[in-house]
Every structure is written in structure tokens, then in C-alpha cells.
Amino acid sequence: KQEVTQIPAALSVPEGENLVLNCSFTDSAIYNLQWFRQDPGKGLTSLLLIQSSQREQTSGRLNASLDKSSGRSTLYIAASQPGDSATYLCAVIRDSSYKLIFGSGTRLLVRP
Amino acid sequence: EAQVTQNPRYLITVTGKKLTVTCSQNMNHEYMSWYRQDPGLGLRQIYYSMNVEVTDKGDVPEGYKVSRKEKRNFPLILESPSPNQTSLYFCASSYGQGYGYTFGSGTRLTVV
Numbered sequence: 001k002q003e004v005t006q007i008p009a010a011l012s013v014p015e016g017e018n019l020v021l022n023c024s025f026t027d028s029a030i031y032n033l034q035w036f037r038q039d040p041g042k043g044l045t046s047l048l049l050i051q052s053s054q055r056e057q058t059s060g061r062l063n064a065s066l067d068k069s070s071g072r073s074t075l076y077i078a079a080s081q082p083g084d085s086a087t088y089l090c091a092v093i094r095d096s097s098y099k100l101i102f103g104s105g106t107r108l109l110v111r112p
Numbered sequence: 113e114a115q116v117t118q119n120p121r122y123l124i125t126v127t128g129k130k131l132t133v134t135c136s137q138n139m140n141h142e143y144m145s146w147y148r149q150d151p152g153l154g155l156r157q158i159y160y161s162m163n164v165e166v167t168d169k170g171d172v173p174e175g176y177k178v179s180r181k182e183k184r185n186f187p188l189i190l191e192s193p194s195p196n197q198t199s200l201y202f203c204a205s206s207y208g209q210g211y212g213y214t215f216g217s218g219t220r221l222t223v224v
Contacts, residue, residue, distance in 0.1 A: 031209055031210075032209075032210070032211075032212065034212045034213060036215075041200075041218075041220070042217065042218065043202065043215050043216060043217040043218045044202065044204075044215040045215075046212050046213065046214065046215070049211070049212035051210055089155070091155075091213075097160060097162070097168065098143050098160075098162070098206060098208055098209065099145070099157050099160060099170065100145070100147075100155070100157070100204070100213060102154050102155040103154075104154050105154070
């Protein structure tokens with residue numbers, strides 16, 4: 001059974017700091033991995049999608065990497081801002097049902 | 113604008129009173145799913161559909177029904193809601209393999 005773990009569960013950093021969020025999964029047979037952002041009580045906003053054949057994806061200050069063999073992905077946020085404060089979720093898509101299997105998230109607070 | 117639209121955004125109802133949460137996407141996506149999000153349990157899949165008239169159970173289907181008569185719509189039906197179905201519900205859609213998911217804004221349901 002595929003399990004997705006995110007570490008740390010919560011993170012508080014001063015504005016301007018570069019940071020890394022971690023995601024690990026137990027079964028390397030995945031199709032894709034997707035990172036989302038969720039603001040309190042709101043919906044999920046897709047940040048980056050990494051297909052199984054890719055190693056990384058970049059969008060603005062965000063960079064996500066994927067290492068299928070070790071079952072790990074990282075989300076790198078450069079020059080963090082208070083507006084980056086949110087919960088970050090990673091999800092893997094494993095089989096033909098194309099179901100997303102989510103981690104429990106990392107709650108990020110960027111202090112001004 | 114490409115989007116997944118859920119209605120209503122908020123709903124308070126009484127035990128046993130049938131209700132439907134609507135979901136519509138304008139991206140011609142084949143895959144659609146319903147998830148519920150609960151504190152400490154994360155996001156769990158309720159039902160999914162890989163195309164018109166093709167639906168299947170997710171991880172927590174008990175107490176829910178779905179239908180996919182048109183490609184764009186995927187309503188979630190609670191025939192006899194109970195308090196343990198109080199949750200935040202999300203509809204999501206995707207083209208399928210190789211593509212990520214787009215989520216709706218969520219429906220916060222309270223059953224009293």
C-alpha cells in the first residue's frame with residue numbers, strides 16, 4: 001500500500017530564508033507527483049507537477065525534484081515571503097485509477 | 113477560465129435529509145474524483161470516474177453515491193447524511209496520465 005509522508009509537519013522561518021519541504025513515498029512505481037498549496041479553509045492550488053520520467057520542475061521561486069528510486073521529492077522555496085504561509089501538500093499518482101494519494105502536509109509560516 | 117466549480121460552498125443540513133453537491137469542469141477532462149478532508153485524516157478519495165458512465169469506489173465510499181452522465185458534471189449524492197459526514201469536500205479533475213489535477217474550491221458540509 002502506497003504511503004506518503006511529509007516532514008516536517010510544521011515549519012516557521014523568517015522572511016527571505018530559502019527552505020526545503022520533504023515528501024517521501026513507499027512505492028516507487030508512480031506515474032506523477034504533484035505539489036499543492038492550501039490556504040486555511042480553502043481549496044488546493046496546484047504548484048508543480050513532476051511526471052515520472054522527469055527529475056525536476058521549476059516555477060518562479062519554486063523548484064521541485066523527484067527521485068523515484070529513493071522514493072523522495074523535495075520542494076524548494078527561494079527567498080520566502082509572508083504570502084508563502086500555507087500548508088503544502090504532496091501527492092503521488094500511482095496506478096491506472098489515477099488516484100491521488102496525499103501526504104499529511106507541511107504547515108509553513110513565514111514571519112515578516 | 114479553466115476551472116472546477118463546486119456548489120454550494122457551505123451547507124448545513126439535518127441528519128437524513130438527502131443532498132447533492134454539484135461539480136462541473138470546463139476543461140474536457142476525462143478523470144474526475146471526489147475527496148473529503150478531515151483533521152488528522154488528511155484527504156481521502158470517495159469516488160472517482162474515468163469517463164462518462166464509468167465510476168468506481170475510492171477509499172471511503174460508504175454513504176455516498178455519484179453519477180457521470182455527462183463529461184463535465186460529477187455530482188456527489190448523500191442519500192441519508194449522518195454527522196460523521198461532516199467534512200470539507202473537494203472535487204478534482206484531470207486529463208489523465210501525464211497530467212495533474214485541478215481542484216474545486218471546496219464544499220464545507222455540516223450535518224447536525
